[in-house]
Amino acid sequence: MNQMIRILVIEDEKNIRNFITSVLTSQHYQVLSAATARDGLSQAASQCPDLILLDLGLPDMDGMKLITRLREWNSTPIIVISARIQEDDKVQALDQGADDYITKPFGNSELLARIRTALRHSSQLQNGSSASERSYHSGGLTIDFEKHLVTRDGKEIHLTQNEFKIVALLAKNCGRVLLYDRLIEHIWGPYSESDNTILRVNMANIRRKIEPNPAEPIYIFTEIGVGYRMAEED
Numbered sequence: 545m546n547q548m549i550r551i552l553v554i555e556d557e558k559n560i561r562n563f564i565t566s567v568l569t570s571q572h573y574q575v576l577s578a579a580t581a582r583d584g585l586s587q588a589a590s591q592c593p594d595l596i597l598l599d600l601g602l603p604d605m606d607g608m609k610l611i612t613r614l615r616e617w618n619s620t621p622i623i624v625i626s627a628r629i630q631e632d633d634k635v636q637a638l639d640q641g642a643d644d645y646i647t648k649p650f651g652n653s654e655l656l657a658r659i660r661t662a663l664r665h666s667s668q669l670q671n672g673s674s675a676s677e678r679s680y681h682s683g684g685l686t687i688d689f690e691k692h693l694v695t696r697d698g699k700e701i702h703l704t705q706n707e708f709k710i711v712a713l714l715a716k717n718c719g720r721v722l723l724y725d726r727l728i729e730h731i732w733g734p735y736s737e738s739d740n741t742i743l744r745v746n747m748a749n750i751r752r753k754i755e756p757n758p759a760e761p762i763y764i765f766t767e768i769g770v771g772y773r774m775a776e777e778d
């Protein structure tokens with residue numbers, strides 16, 4: 545099935561480009577590659593890839609700028625691959641329209657999982673509703689979005705309205721990181737203070753209720769300084 549999926553790799557380091565290419569071709573993805581931003585932009589336009597893997601440190605243009613340029617006309621999912629580990633960079637890349645990021649060095653399975661998540665979300669956007677719009681299942685945790693019902697190992701968990709909103713938004717975007725600001729805006733509206741404290745308090749309560757061990761979460765992970773990411777569905 546992957547044969548039909550084309551992935552554009554924009555990365556100037558040959559070793560990394562080759563590594564990614566071999567991982568992707570082993571999974572039967574079609575791979576296009578570019579060593580410069582200029583070539584990347586032109587292939588994004590001419591080849592219509594299904595997904596773009598983008599290195600931020602390119603010789604001819606800053607990767608952040610490339611995201612902005614791409615987003616002017618193109619909604620192909622972008623996963624940033626970068627050695628930059630600054631939290632600000634992650635937030636900025638996501639804010640400018642990247643769908644996810646992965647920090648170098650990374651392994652095959654992490655790369656492939658992020659690609660599957662990004663592709664799944666983009667096909668859901670195109671196809672409209674799907675089973676996962678009605679419910680979420682991971683391990684013992686089940687969320688029924690319509691009935692506002694959360695259960696773990698068959699037992700109902702009582703969440704406040706805001707706690708449920710947070711959990712539901714994360715679950716609908718499972719596998720992807722959601723920025724603190726996005727969550728705050730979604731729950732408390734666009735004019736709310738972008739102070740993370742109230743979100744953190746809510747998250748502590750959510751974890752106490754849904755996680756078997758809140759100190760070692762298995763359902764909702766913290767991306768320090770960036771946001772939260774909910775476990776993929778089974």
Ligand code: CA
Nearest residue numbers: 556599601602
């Ligand atoms: Ca580079």
